Amino acid sequence: MSNGLEILAQTVVSGNLILIQGLGLYALTRYTKNVKEAVEAGISVVTSMLVGSVLLWLCGSIIPSSPVPQLGFYLLAALAAAVLAPRILKQDPSAEKMAVDSALVGLLLLLGRDGVTGVQNVWIALGAGVGYLLVLVVMATIRKRLELAPIPKPLQGLPILLITAGLLAAALMGFRF
Amino acid sequence: MKPLWDGLFRKNPVLVLALGLVPAVAVTTTAMNGLALGLLTVAIWLAATIVSKAAAPYVPATARTAVRLLILIVLVVCVYAVLLRRNPSLVASLGIFLPLIAVNDLLLRAGREEQGMKEALLNTLGQGLGFALALLVLGMIREFLGYGSLFGTQILSGRLAPLSLASTVPGGMIILGLVMAVVNLVSKQGGELHE
Numbered sequence: 001m002s003n004g005l006e007i008l009a010q011t012v013v014s015g016n017l018i019l020i021q022g023l024g025l026y027a028l029t030r031y032t033k034n035v036k037e038a039v040e041a042g043i044s045v046v047t048s049m050l051v052g053s054v055l056l057w058l059c060g061s062i063i064p065s066s067p068v069p070q071l072g073f074y075l076l077a078a079l080a081a082a083v084l085a086p087r088i089l090k091q092d093p094s095a096e097k098m099a100v101d102s103a104l105v106g107l108l109l110l111l112g113r114d115g116v117t118g119v120q121n122v123w124i125a126l127g128a129g130v131g132y133l134l135v136l137v138v139m140a141t142i143r144k145r146l147e148l149a150p151i152p153k154p155l156q157g158l159p160i161l162l163i164t165a166g167l168l169a170a171a172l173m174g175f176r177f
Numbered sequence: 178m179k180p181l182w183d184g185l186f187r188k189n190p191v192l193v194l195a196l197g198l199v200p201a202v203a204v205t206t207t208a209m210n211g212l213a214l215g216l217l218t219v220a221i222w223l224a225a226t227i228v229s230k231a232a233a234p235y236v237p238a239t240a241r242t243a244v245r246l247l248i249l250i251v252l253v254v255c256v257y258a259v260l261l262r263r264n265p266s267l268v269a270s271l272g273i274f275l276p277l278i279a280v281n282d283l284l285l286r287a288g289r290e291e292q293g294m295k296e297a298l299l300n301t302l303g304q305g306l307g308f309a310l311a312l313l314v315l316g317m318i319r320e321f322l323g324y325g326s327l328f329g330t331q332i333l334s335g336r337l338a339p340l341s342l343a344s345t346v347p348g349g350m351i352i353l354g355l356v357m358a359v360v361n362l363v364s365k366q367g368g369e370l371h372e
Contacts, residue, residue, distance in 0.1 A: 020204035022346035026282040029195055068258045071276055079281070083243050100246060102199045105280045119227040139243040158195050158352040159362040166350030173347060 004123065006123045017103050018135045019169035021110070024103030027132075028139060028165060029158060032084030038140040041135070045101045046129035047089055052081030052108050053125030059116055074112045078105040103132055141164060180296070184303025191311035191353075192360045197283035201315055202349040204274045208328050211316025213267055213299050215309025218278050219302070221252050225284065226301045228252075230294050242285070249279040283308060318352055319343045 011017075018024045024045070031041035055077045056063070064070045082100040107128050111121055142164055151160050190196045200218070205211040206330070228248050236244045253276055260268050268275060276286070283304070320326055323344030325333030333339070342348035 020346060022349065023199055023277075025198035026196075027203060029198065031241055067261060068254060070253045071257055072250070075254065075276060075279055079243065079246050079250060082246070100285060102243065102277055102280050102282065106199075106273060106277055109276055113273060154358045155354075159358040159361065162350045162354030162357065166347045166354065169347035169350060170342065170345075173345065 007120075007123050008127045008130070011067040011124055012131035012134065013031075016135060016169075016172060017128050017177075019134060019165065019172050020176075021106060023106035024132060025103050027101055027103065027159060032140040032143050032161075034138045034144070035084055038136040040131035042136045044085060044089060045103055046093065046133055048081045048085035048101075048104045048106055048127045048154060049095060049129045049132075050122065051085050051088065052077055052104060052113070055080060056108065056111060056121045057119055068113060071109075074108050075105065076122060078108045103128075135168075138139055138168070142168075147160045180300045181303040181306070184300065184305070184307040186307070186322050187364075188304075189307040189311055189360070191308055191315075192357055193364075195357075197281050197308055198353070199273055199277065200281065201312055202353055203310050203346055204271060204321055205316040205349065206323065206344045207270075207320040208313060208316040210270055211312035211314075212309065214274065214278070215272055215305075215312040217256060217275070217290060218281060218284070219305035219309055221249065221278055222284055222301055222305050223253050223298065225249050226297055227294075230297060245285065246279065249284060252342060253279040315349070315353060315356065318326075318356070319349065323348070 014075060015021065018028055027041055032038050056074075059073075059077070062153065063073055081104060107125060111124060139161070143161065146164065148162055154161075184190070188194060191198065191201045197218075200214055203215050225248050229245055231326065232248070238253070256278075257268070257275060263301075316329060320328075321332065322340045325331060325339045340348070343352060
């Protein structure tokens with residue numbers, strides 16, 4: 001992953017946080033009732049991702065190298081990002097709950113696992129955030145159509161939403177090989 | 178005993194309340210993975226409940242989420258350190274989803290602060306075992322479909338080609354959706370979210 005386009009393609013399409021990595025399903029099921037809500041929730045998580053990645057970039061030289069303290073460091077960075085992001089967006093502090101999303105922590109842990117360093121952290125987080133927001137908006141629009149579709153009763157609501165997301169994800173997997 | 182049974186079946190966190198979906202979809206590629214993560218989650222959750230109950234009087238309401246998260250992070254790092262020494266292969270197969278227990282939305286959003294210690298522990302145990310049960314069931318289905326085996330023992334010997342989609346995240350979402358539909362059918366509930 002060296003140039004910008006490559007990073008964008010990797011993070012939005014072939015490594016999409018929600019559809020390919022399976023992170024952030026809480027947002028996918030709870031915040032996609034309409035497009036406006038999806039965008040709001042998406043933006044607060046994306047902000048926390050950016051804050052987290054900037055923290056990793058700034059603290060690059062003090063990240064411990066042995067696995068256990070390193071894990072602690074990444075988790076604490078995620079906690080700091082989740083606390084800071086609502087304050088940057090001037091949301092009310094209870095929005096922390098929204099920002100503590102598995103997508104945020106998962107992204108930071110993935111960055112740690114892949115040994116990403118320096119400013120690349122921020123670019124990858126930006127790409128991943130775009131991918132995350134895109135999926136929420138797409139699912140919100142699909143959900144609107146699902147409401148009108150004749151769906152058998154046991155499948156209504158969440159089951160059909162998960163199956164739809166799964167089919168969307170399976171389609172995205174086609175870009176991986 | 179009622180909270181225990183509620184957590185296991187009627188209010189199963191994954192299949193009915195739709196919480197903790199990330200591990201349910203991403204980690205349950207094999208039955209063993211599902212069971213291991215489920216039980217680790219129960220252990221961490223019980224410990225977190227005890228600590229946060231003890232700390233509750235000293236924590237202002239606005240900082241509750243952050244403090245709860247901090248407690249979970251400390252516990253997860255401890256468990257990670259122990260497991261890394263005892264069973265590195267399990268750590269490798271759970272990958273980033275072991276540390277992700279710290280932000281499992283089931284654990285973060287289950288704060289009913291006004292309960293007493295005993296009731297809270299019983300509730301936590303019920304929900305936790307329900308979570309582990311759901312992960313185990315999903316893991317068994319996906320391992321059987323994806324690899325033709327159960328707990329690592331080969332059952333289908335090459336006659337049926339395994340459905341490799343079942344061992345990926347998209348397959349996990351579809352299978353979870355179908356299992357939820359079956360639960361709805363059995364319990365005769367609609368498919369809407371019960372919050």
